[in-house]
Amino acid sequence: MKNKIEVVNYLIFGILTTVVNIASFWLINHIFGMDYRVATTIAWIISVIFAFITNKLYVFNSKTTGIYSLFKELISFLFFRLLSYFLDLSLMIILIEFIKADSLIAKIIANVFVVIFNYFASKFVIFKPSNKQR
Template sequence: MKTLIQKFFNNEVLSYLFFGVLATVVYLVFRTLFFYLTQDAVISTATANILAILFAFITNELFVFKQKSPGRWERLVKFFMARLSTFLLDIGLSFIFVTQFPEIIGQFVNHNLQAVNAIVALTSQVLIIVLNYLISKLFVFTNKQG
């Protein structure tokens, strides 16, 4: 069993997906919590994104791409800059489909704003996971451990 787990986490794509799912859980928990507390989709999305990005950087740095210590701050800056585009995509989708035009999705969920927010959050996360892997693999984590 231990060997199987090691093989799983030595596979970069599987490891990325595992930690990506955990980062998504962090994101969804905080987005849902902050939306419940504030009823503001943009604030809840922004706060959840910041927390999920920090979580994702740490797990990608240490466990997925197994980076050498030198250059960590440079990678952190690159990581945040790379994630800015997907962050803006998420904010934009939240603004458009939850704040401005909730009826587009709302018509399918009895105009329940919580459900609209959840659908937009899940959909955007699927897009973001794929885009973030490509960005991280090609531009950020290029300093593999020996």
């Protein structure tokens, strides 16, 4: 049961993170007219901050409070999110430059792959309960 609640919470907050990412991208790219690569980077930063807080508190219910444990989670989270940023940006370049997809459609497609990658990284590496928490 706990696992189902975790997956549902991840989907809810994953959708919200994706909305934050896509909305930020759209605002920066379409409204402010910035290049899609710059918009992708800024949107990534905004959504990573949102995702760390929501994943820690509401999805994986991480109980770490010590500065060392919190820092370790944050560094691990940022490392895997940086990997997903490169996945996101690479897919955006492939879809826009080579396939000639619309930037917003490309962003949505890229985010499907990013969400899947991020779930497994968060579940099995970043917020994996320590032996003490099990």
